[in-house]
Amino acid sequence: MILRTALASVAMLGMMALTARAQPKVERVTATHTSAASGKEMFDTYCAVCHGAMGKGDGPAANAMKKAPANLTQLAAKNGGTFPADRVSQYITGAETLASHGSRDMPIWGTVFKALDRDSSVSILRTRNLTEYVKSLQAK
Template sequence: MRVVKFVSLAVILLMLSALAVAQQAPAQTPTVKHVPITNTPSNSGKDMYNSYCAVCHGTDGKGKGPAASAMKAPPTDLTALAAKNGGQYPVAHVSAVIRGQAALPSHGSSDMPVWGPLFSSISQGHEAQVQQRVTNLVKYIESLQVK
């Protein structure tokens, strides 16, 4: 008789526990808020990086920015680009990625904005200013490389 009461009590407690777990609100999936691009001065790669890149890649470039958890794939650790390229910083590749001219399978559905057209829009289509933005941003990212 005691065993039946014990088993019944255990079953009731398990059912109550399962019910409590089922009642909990599901965890919210982080989302990225899309905002219009701001016109950050093109002469400062650091300022552009902080305005356009740090939200995903982090201020240190390691891919741990505040929006990183909402990405389908983690943002690239920008400090390791040279290390992953035989010690040479891949200037042309980084430029192509920023402009949206490089295929990035790790981005899945391309969470990373294609900055080339965005830079063109805030530069009123002046290609020289777009190139200056890309060049200064590429140089700043180069300065983040692990030595």
């Protein structure tokens, strides 16, 4: 089984070569264009393959990841009931990772969004609408 996860070619970091037969292969492809106005369209296109359509961390590529994709429906619950919007936005763009010099399994979307649209205000809009959409997935 080959699963495609969107990643702009400029952001081809850490290609995964999975050999175990039972595991699906994750192939990194150039990100397709989506509407920056639709958090749902972006989430379904870019995030659901790992995080699952409802954000529970159970997407089809989840088993192929070294680190399990986060359950995005629990972010508010794990933060004392308040959705951590700034942290989520920074996580999506990669600003947080860069700041902490950490490495991670999740693609750095800031780079992908910059490659999609030359206008940086569109990247900001993408991040904002995706963050709003992730907020809407919170377990009640």
